[in-house]
Amino acid sequence: MPQKPQANSYNYNDPDPYLRFDGPVYDITPREFIPLIDTIRRMREWQALGFSPKRMGNGNYKPIIRKGCYYGFREKTHLHEIETEAVASGKKVTREPGAVFSFLLQGCTYDDFLPLPENIVSYCECRKALGKDDLETALYHIERSYESDREKTLYAILYFEVRLKLGDKSAILDEFKYFQDDIDCLIHSGRVYEWLKYLSSQKDYAGLNHIIKEIEKQLDALIQGQIQHRRYTPQRVEFYVHEKEQLIKKTASLRKRIEVGLAKQQNTKVNPM
Structure with a gap:
């Protein structure tokens, strides 16, 4: 096992520098690269694994394509x-939840990483559950992640x-x-239109009217x-x-349906069957 270096100190003229291997993790990623991406080794160790790190004139290392x-x-x-x-x-030194999940999709396990915070593990377990359409389990896990770090978007x-997805309409607001x-x-990103699609499917015209007005109010504040x-x-x-112009354009027909729907609901209240 490599000797643990001292943190926060480094020899800038070291002829055998520490190098981190980086790259995207997809289905097309070479299988032999998966265990190595996001690990840190001395140059001589990378050379022993068959790599030939070469520094270019700009100080960076020549990429492998x-x-x-x-x-x-x-x-x-x-x-x-x-x-x-x-x-x-x-x-692996990885601490970005999305990156961790990408590795898991390619056959890695949690043991391939340094001990991960529980919120990252819960995020990945949520993604796994979603892949199986197990929404209740997915919610259980993502609630734990969200409650532990509400600022992480x-x-x-x-x-x-x-x-x-579970039909909790209050999630929109x-x-x-x-x-x-x-x-x-x-x-x-289209997320707003997913809200409108859901509310439209529920014929929640009051909710549609309210959220569109709130969205436009915020856009005006930004402008x-x-x-x-x-x-x-x-x-x-x-x-x-x-974005405001696009919103108005894409919701033109919906606004007409909202107007008609609200009128019908009002008439029903005035003239109940």
């Missing part, structure tokens, strides 16, 4: 505590998505409140520069204007 995908090495000039553990154990997105300052992103704090990167005003 397979089926149009780029893999390669990054020199670690500073090792954090978790990275020293990865060097000593040979395990990856958890929030999946949490609200699973709730709505909760998701809107969570992302209201970034509503342009939810319009651009006027009234929102300063966002979860995502701010966009140019022109982008917000464009």
Whole structure:
């Protein structure tokens, strides 16, 4: 087993530097790369595994190209505590939930990683359950992730998505409140239209009318520069204007149905059968 290096210290002139192997993890990723991606080893160790890391003139290492995908090495000039553990154990240093799940899809197990926080494991278990259409189990796991880190948008997105799939209509308003300052992103991604599709299927015309008005209110606030704090990167005003125009265009026929539906519901209240 490799010797554990000292954290937060490093010899910048080391002729045998620590290198991290990076690359995308897909079905087309070479199978021999899967166990090695996101691990950190000395250059001589990579050479012993059959690699030939070559530094280019710009200081970066020459990439390895397979089926149009780029893999390669990054020199670690500073090792954090978790990275020293990865060097000593040979395990993956990955801590991004989506990346961990990608490895699991390719046959890795949790034992291939340094001990993972419970919220990451729960996220992955949720994704596994969704793959089996087991929504109740998926909700159980993603609730644990979300409750442990409410600020992580990856958890929030999946949490609200699973709730709505289970028919929890209140998830729509909760998701809107969570992302209201970034509503342009939810319009651009199509998430807003999923809300409208669900409410339309329930013939909830009052709910449709309310959420559309709230969405437009937030867009106007973005356009006027009234929102300063966002979860995502701010966009140019022109982008917000464009998203509002797209919303109006794509919901034109729906707005007419809402108007008719609300009128019918009102008439039913006035003239009950």
